[in-house]
Amino acid sequence: MKIGLLLPESKTARYEAFDRPLFESKLKSLGDYEIVYANADQDAAKQQQQAESALTQGVKVLVLDPVDAAAAASIVSEASAQNVPVISYDRLVTSKDLAYYISFDNEKVGELQGTALVDKLKADNTTTGIIMINGSPxxxxxxxxxxxxxxxxxxxxxxILASYDTPDWSPDKAQEWAAGQITQFxxxxxxxxxxxxGTAGGAIAALKAAGVTPIPxxxxxxxxxxxxxxxxAGDQYMTVYKAIKQEAEQAAVLASKLASGETLTGDTTVDxxxxxxxxxxxxTVDNxxxxxxxxxxxTIDEICTPDYAAACKTAGLE
Incomplete structure (x- = not known):
């Protein structure tokens, strides 16, 4: 039985490093499945073609992480017309015909980021201004x-001194924009x-190139x-950890159930x-x-390579 997995891009490291292998491994443990996989490289038209190819190959379920939430609605429509249920994975497709949606509480992600930043700035009494580097429009x-x-x-x-929606989540574009704001502000x-x-890395590269110390x-x-x-190393203050293993493996279980004709009921509903x-x-460095x-x-060994050994020791990562 064939299951389609369509991921949106590879600039964000997680998709190829974690989502795909975790999904594939879990699905194969659940039965005799063939996975039809494609990555759209941040191209909505390419993803449309990949979806059509997967449907032509006879997938029974499509797990779709859309490049463009609105444009991907046509993929869901085509799949529904062929009685192929679609699981919207990680990003929500703008469609009422989805079979299921699995992701994280994404508004909560932003709240966590904003709270961590505001609390840190107030604690340090450095509240002159924030630049916002947002995700892809x-x-x-x-x-x-x-x-x-x-x-x-x-x-x-x-x-908020300035705000920017980063095309394609591109670290290079984030860096270029941040450099301009450093010059201005x-x-x-x-x-x-x-x-x-990724955008954080771009911003930090711009700050370092401009000789900003300490890095905010x-x-x-x-x-x-x-x-x-x-x-x-102290260059980035925080990140938000999303248990991708849990997300990818649950998506595989959901796809298997849909392929077997089960009707899915979630913990909640979204749209x-x-x-x-x-x-x-x-x-943060503390946890x-x-x-x-x-x-x-x-692992500690993966994090604490020779370049980070001293910082790891300071952070208690040994």
């Missing part, structure tokens, strides 16, 4: 991250809201290995679709061992 989750963050930042009284920038670890607190999301190492929303967790290491997401 075609990613529905990015709007939720921003909404959640603004729900904390706006009432804080800390001014200089030391007024007391904090950086970055929607994920920078947020992130996805708990990428490079981000965890930046947190250990009328049955859904499971998993809980995100803030990671790396109790989160990503404890869950087996990374």
């Amino acid at each position: 075609t990613d529905g989750n990015a709007a939720l991250f921003k909404k959640g963050a603004l729900s904390v930042i706006d009432p804080s009284g800390i001014p 200089g030391s007024q920038i007391s904090g950086v809201y970055a929607a994920n670890d 607190p920078v947020t992130g999301q996805d708990a990428e290995l490079a981000a965890i190492q930046r947190i250990v 009328g679709t049955q859904a499971t929303l998993l809980t995100p967790v803030v990671v 790396i061992k109790d989160t990503v290491v404890k869950d087996g997401f990374y």
